[in-house]
Amino acid sequence: MDRAFKYNLFLSIFLGFTSILTASTEPSGTDKKTEIKAYINHHLKDSYDFSITSYTDDQGQHQYIGFSLPIILWDNGLKVFSSSKFHHGETVAEVDGNFYAIEHNKIYKTDEKGTINYDEHHHPKNAKPLDFSITKSVVMILITGALMFFLFRNLARSYASNGSIAKGAGRFFEPIVLYIRDDIAIPNIGQKHYKRYMSYLLTIFFFIWFLNIFGLTPLGVNVTGNIAITFSLALLTFLITNFTGNKNYWKHIFWMPGVPVPMKIILAPIELLGVFIKPFSLLIRLYANMQAGHIVLMSLIGLMFIFKSWLGSSLSFGLAFAISLIEVLVALLQAYIFTMLSALYFGFAVEEHHDEAH
Amino acid sequence: MEKLLEEFSLGLFVWQSLAFVILLFLLKKFAWKPILEAVDEREQGIKSALESAEKAKLEMENLQADNEKLLKEARLERDAMLKEARDMKNRMIEEAKDEARDEATKLMQQAQQAIISEKHAAIAELKSQVALLSIDIAEKVLKSELANEQKQTALVESLLKDAKIN
Numbered sequence: 001m002d003r004a005f006k007y008n009l010f011l012s013i014f015l016g017f018t019s020i021l022t023a024s025t026e027p028s029g030t031d032k033k034t035e036i037k038a039y040i041n042h043h044l045k046d047s048y049d050f051s052i053t054s055y056t057d058d059q060g061q062h063q064y065i066g067f068s069l070p071i072i073l074w075d076n077g078l079k080v081f082s083s084s085k086f087h088h089g090e091t092v093a094e095v096d097g098n099f100y101a102i103e104h105n106k107i108y109k110t111d112e113k114g115t116i117n118y119d120e121h122h123h124p125k126n127a128k129p130l131d132f133s134i135t136k137s138v139v140m141i142l143i144t145g146a147l148m149f150f151l152f153r154n155l156a157r158s159y160a161s162n163g164s165i166a167k168g169a170g171r172f173f174e175p176i177v178l179y180i181r182d183d184i185a186i187p188n189i190g191q192k193h194y195k196r197y198m199s200y201l202l203t204i205f206f207f208i209w210f211l212n213i214f215g216l217t218p219l220g221v222n223v224t225g226n227i228a229i230t231f232s233l234a235l236l237t238f239l240i241t242n243f244t245g246n247k248n249y250w251k252h253i254f255w256m257p258g259v260p261v262p263m264k265i266i267l268a269p270i271e272l273l274g275v276f277i278k279p280f281s282l283l284i285r286l287y288a289n290m291q292a293g294h295i296v297l298m299s300l301i302g303l304m305f306i307f308k309s310w311l312g313s314s315l316s317f318g319l320a321f322a323i324s325l326i327e328v329l330v331a332l333l334q335a336y337i338f339t340m341l342s343a344l345y346f347g348f349a350v351e352e353h354h355d356e357a358h
Numbered sequence: 359m360e361k362l363l364e365e366f367s368l369g370l371f372v373w374q375s376l377a378f379v380i381l382l383f384l385l386k387k388f389a390w391k392p393i394l395e396a397v398d399e400r401e402q403g404i405k406s407a408l409e410s411a412e413k414a415k416l417e418m419e420n421l422q423a424d425n426e427k428l429l430k431e432a433r434l435e436r437d438a439m440l441k442e443a444r445d446m447k448n449r450m451i452e453e454a455k456d457e458a459r460d461e462a463t464k465l466m467q468q469a470q471q472a473i474i475s476e477k478h479a480a481i482a483e484l485k486s487q488v489a490l491l492s493i494d495i496a497e498k499v500l501k502s503e504l505a506n507e508q509k510q511t512a513l514v515e516s517l518l519k520d521a522k523i524n
Contacts, residue, residue: 132369156388177397198394206443
């Protein structure tokens with residue numbers, strides 16, 4: 001109980017802190033400001049090509065530095081083509097007699113001219129093909145996966161070759177692996193069952209942490225601040241929790257022991273709702289924190305261009321620098337929180353029957 | 359909420375889930391399992407080494423305690439033996455003294471008894487000698503004195519007087 005309370009306190013302080021930060025950035029009216037806002041919005045979203053930066057040349061043309069990625073669509077058959085056909089969303093792509101255009105970061109089926117029809121809520125009415133494109137985020141996921149595989153396979157191998165002692169980069173990661181085992185998995189799940197969940201907890205921790213850190217590099221790919229990613233991660237935690245849940249876990253949901261019958265009836269729907277709320281809070285927390293961090297950071301960088309004075313710009317640079325340091329901490333913290341809460345939920349799922357006093 | 363749903367990209371979700379699950383299984387097989395096993399093994403090794411060191415230390419302590427105990431026992435035994443010897447000596451001396459005393463008294467008693475019996479014998483002898491002598495004397499006196507009757511009677515009377523004195 002005490003431990004849960006501490007986590008809650010910790011989380012609420014942390015979440016409160018980030019919400020203060022986001023509240024302090026209020027973009028408003030002028031051209032420069034809207035441009036920066038659009039830029040930030042664009043940055044936060046996934047994109048169909050891996051652009052590192054863009055600039056406007058002497059002729060007023062947008063020039064992009066980066067590379068195109070494959071677009072994979074299912075629209076009455078598999079359609080694979082390069083994202084360069086869209087020219088960064090500026091033109092219509094023609095594939096096998098079908099025309100596609102990008103509108104608000106989504107691919108729509110259009111006519112030759114790329115007309116998008118809107119309904120009264122300003123939503124496009126055009127048909128959307130099933131989109132399995134290798135986007136910037138997917139590329140980062142694959143890179144992170146490859147990096148993790150390379151790093152930890154090397155660590156695993158170094159034990160055999162170096163007499164049970166980690167070598168190289170593994171020396172840095174081994175204590176973290178042990179920390180997750182000794183301070184996250186064992187205390188929350190228990191000595192008896194923790195081994196089953198170790199792989200998942202380790203993978204999810206390093207996956208989120210690495211992606212968070214990549215988000216802070218100049219590549220600035222906001223992967224963990226994407227709702228689809230956090231949804232997928234939370235869904236896995238949800239599935240693992242409920243598929244490994246024992247009798248005691250389900251009993252606590254549908255027929256809470258140790259309380260009077262009317263209370264049991266009242267508690268059942270609440271507990272059932274909790275089953276879904278728990279992973280939902282995971283997905284929203286990670287998404288909101290990473291999203292907020294990126295918004296704050298980019299807004300502060302944007303401020304430099306709005307102030308355009310040596311004092312204001314250097315001040316906002318200093319602030320942006322300080323915030324990026326905090327964001328490095330947040331990157332680790334969010335990975336830790338996600339892992340810790342997953343472990344906590346797994347712990348609920350495999351908790352053995354104990355005294356009625358709860 | 360609507361904005362979140364709008365932002366949700368099915369393609370990205372599918373790729374993420376697929377990539378993550380594959381990564382999970384690959385890492386489990388090639389990284390986490392061997393890493394955790396190696397670390398476990400190492401920890402077990404350290405633990406058992408520590409345990410055996412502790413055991414050795416305990417054994418050493420036991421050994422030392424045993425030695426101490428043995429030494430103490432030996433010392434006690436020596437003391438006991440010394441005491442016993444001293445006691446025995448004292449007892450022997452005491453016994454010897456007693457015996458000597460007894461013997462001495464016995465001897466004294468014997469001597470006394472002998473003296474007494476000798477004395478008695480001597481007295482008896484003396485008595486018989488005196489008797490013989492007196493008989494002899496009496497005979498001689500009688501022989502000389504009893505030449506006349508008067509004298510004989512006077513002598514007998516005087517002799518009888520003398521005999522009564524004894």
